[in-house]
Amino acid sequence: MSDSWPKEFARRIENFGEPFEGRPGIAVSVKVRVVGGCFHREHSPHAYRLIDVAIREPGLGSAIQWHEHESGPELLVWIPLVTAGLAFSAATINLVVSILKARSEGIKAGDRPREPLELIVRTTQPGAGVVEEKVLRFDPQDPVHVTVVRKALDEAGRKMLPPVATRGAARKKKGARGRSK
Numbered sequence: 001m002s003d004s005w006p007k008e009f010a011r012r013i014e015n016f017g018e019p020f021e022g023r024p025g026i027a028v029s030v031k032v033r034v035v036g037g038c039f040h041r042e043h044s045p046h047a048y049r050l051i052d053v054a055i056r057e058p059g060l061g062s063a064i065q066w067h068e069h070e071s072g073p074e075l076l077v078w079i080p081l082v083t084a085g086l087a088f089s090a091a092t093i094n095l096v097v098s099i100l101k102a103r104s105e106g107i108k109a110g111d112r113p114r115e116p117l118e119l120i121v122r123t124t125q126p127g128a129g130v131v132e133e134k135v136l137r138f139d140p141q142d143p144v145h146v147t148v149v150r151k152a153l154d155e156a157g158r159k160m161l162p163p164v165a166t167r168g169a170a171r172k173k174k175g176a177r178g179r180s181k
Contacts, residue, residue, distance in 0.1 A: 010124045016065055016076040024081035028160055030092070030153065031120040032072045032099050035137070037113040039072040039103065044113060047106025054098035059091045072117065073099055079157050086157035093150045100144045107140045114140055119149070121156035133159055 009029070017027030032039070041048045051073065055066055065076040075095065079086045100117065107114055119136040135152040138144065 006130045009122070009130055012067075013076065013124050017078065019062065020078045023078075025079050026081070026086065026123060026157070026160055028077055028079060028157065029120075029122040030075045030077055030096060031118075031122065032074070032096070032103075033118050033120055034072050034113060034115050035118060036115040038070045039113060039117070040068060040070045044103070044106050044111040046109035046111050047102040050102035050105055051099055054095055054102070057091070057095070060095065061091070063089065064092055064095065081161075086154065086161060088150065088153045088157060093146060093153065096153065097144055097146050097149050100138055100149070103138075104140050104142075104144070116140070119152065121153060121160060123160045125160075125162050131160060 013027050013029065020027065037043075039047075063078040067074040067076065075092065077088065077092050079088055096119070100119070103111075103117055116137055116139045118134050119138070120132060120134050122130055122132045125131050133156040135156045136149065
């Protein structure tokens with residue numbers, strides 16, 4: 001990875017998140033990355049025909065932005081903060097599942113790269129830079145279950161939250177100990 005990639009990524013995430021400023025939530029990247037080789041239109045035309053149909057599904061809205069890379073597709077996603085923490089939308093989960101399934105179907109139809117895929121969630125945090133969580137790995141013949149993908153993404157999303165509440169609690173405890181002396 002080049003030194004410029006983290007800066008480029010941070011700029012991309014920041015630009016994507018600007019329209020959501022003031023709303024509770026976080027901008028993240030959901031990357032479907034091939035373990036070796038490539039996963040793009042030139043070598044995976046069958047998969048990308050299916051992916052193109054999934055991207056045109058109504059309901060994706062402005063909270064999801066699509067990026068193509070040689071190593072695989074990336075979704076920039078705004079995840080709103082809800083009572084239970086962070087939760088990816090059904091539209092995001094369904095799109096990720098469609099991409100994973102399209103890869104398998106594409107290979108069955110003759111797409112050449114056959115390496116496994118990794119599902120990765122990333123964001124940036126002040127002082128920590130790029131934070132990355134590899135959440136799942138799929139071989140082309142592995143079944144893709146919506147519930148497994150949802151659980152893995154939601155757990156990764158929770159890990160992406162900056163530990164602001166934790167720091168506040170630690171300060172309160174420290175202050176309480178100081179007064180008891």
